[in-house]
Amino acid sequence: MPPKSIRVLRVGQRYVRDDRTFTHLCLVSRALGAESIFLEDAENDLLSTVEEVNRTWGGEFRVVLGEPWRKVMKEAKAEGRRTVHLTMYGMPLQDKIPELRALDNILVIVGGPKVPGEVYHEADHNVAVTSQPHSEIAALAIALHEIQAGEELKKNFGKSKLKVVPAPKGKRVIES
Secondary structure, three states: OOOOEEEEEEEOOOOOOOHHHHHHHHHHHHHOOOOEEEEOOOOOHHHHHHHHHHHHHOOOOEEEEOOOHHHHHHHHHHOOOEEEEEEEEEEEHHHHHHHHHOOOEEEEEEEOOOOOHHHHHHOOEEEEOOOOOOOHHHHHHHHHHHHOOOHHHHOOOOOOOEEEOOOOOOOOEEEO
């Protein structure tokens, strides 16, 4: 399966912003094959955190702050990218996998509370990892893994300061 171009968009407002949620969305997106994430409302500190992760562990994952979600969706569609909204109200992921795996350019949309109804209508696909309340981070991880059929786990992150050496017991990290 050839590599896909996957970007992630976080939509929805929280009454209290949870910076850990944003950090985890970035880390999961990066580790599981996305090239970037768009966050409309997050702290600038997040950029330096992700840049440090890239320097230490490799890769060129990008965080884009301040772009309105409507603009991101519109631009994605204009460049031929299919939009996949992860929502517990969508069609079951297991039924949509063959169709989603056939896509090469994807914008995966995740939301917290208060996702505008417009997202449901504008998305090309509304997909449910489960129809029970769950974490947007977990849904993103499962969807990225399934869409890429596990190929993202083989990704080479290139030049890095550190590399994990798989070990049956303990931890082994080497300097690159």
